[in-house]
Structures are given as C-alpha cells and as structure tokens.
Amino acid sequence: MFFPTMEKYTVEVKVELKKGVTDPEGENTKKALALLGFNAIESVRSLRVYELMVSAETKEKAIAIAEESCRKLLANPVIHNYKIMVKEL
C-alpha cells in the first residue's frame, strides 16, 4: 500500500478590503492616532491575516486548500480581496 507523505505548511491568508469599500476600523484608528498627536500618519488601512497550518502532500495542494477556505469562509467576495502566501517552515 502507498501512503503519500503529508507535509505541514504554514499558509498566510491576507484578507483586505477592496478599493472603494469604507474601512471604519482604519478610519477610527487614524482618528485615535491623530488625537494622540501622530499627525505624520496620513491614513490607516486595517487588514486581517489568518495563518493556517495545513497538512498536504504538496505546496500546491496546501495553497489550493487555503484558496477554497477563502472562497467558502474567510473572505466575502463582495468586499474583500485576498492573497495567499506559503511560509517555509
């Protein structure tokens, strides 16, 4: 019998708002920083990152699993873009 060797990959999924979508968290962070005197900070964007530990046979399969998880749960295609990167262990 053949058992494929499973490797563990750390996949970083970066979910960001699409251009033109308002980012209340970023805007309020900017306001709070301005109140603290950080006038050099002109804008703030907030992003969400998920670090997934994926066990898969190949790097490509790990990326495919992460991509599907974005489509099904992590990102809302109406407002979000996402980027997937594999971190080497």
Place this chain on the structure above:
Amino acid sequence: MFFPTMEKYTVEVKVELKKGVTDPEGENTKKALALLGFNAIESVRSLRVYELMVSAETKEKAIAIAEESCRKLLANPVIHNYKIMVKEL
C-alpha cells in the same frame, strides 16, 4: 530657510498574539472550517495588520513613528507582539 523633503512610506504593522494567549477568533475559524470539511487545516491563528501611510524625512523616522504608535495605541504589550515593515512604494 531649509525645508526637509518629506517622503511617504507605507509601513505595515503586524500585531499578533503572544505565545500562550488564547486566540478565540482563530479557534472559532478553525471549528467553522472543520464543519465545512476542511480537515487538512490543523490550526488557525488570527492576526491584525495595519497599513500606515506615514510622511517622514527618512525611512528610519517612519519606522520610529510606527513603533511609537504601536506602543501607544495599536498593540497591548501584555498580550501582543508586533512587527514593523516598510513597503517600498
């Protein structure tokens, strides 16, 4: 009179939970993914990223401003670690 030239830097601030701090968002994301059939995803960590647009004379000053903003607002030293990276425009 001398006016220093101000450059704009995009500084990425990554705020993550320290080791040992429970990450309910990550754990619940993992559970939701498992319910959707993603059994290959063994763990999920959630991180917050802020992209700051900073106007400063030098890259080093931009990093210093971002670092101070972390200490004063963006990160809680009890539970968070942060990393600062400058993205070249």
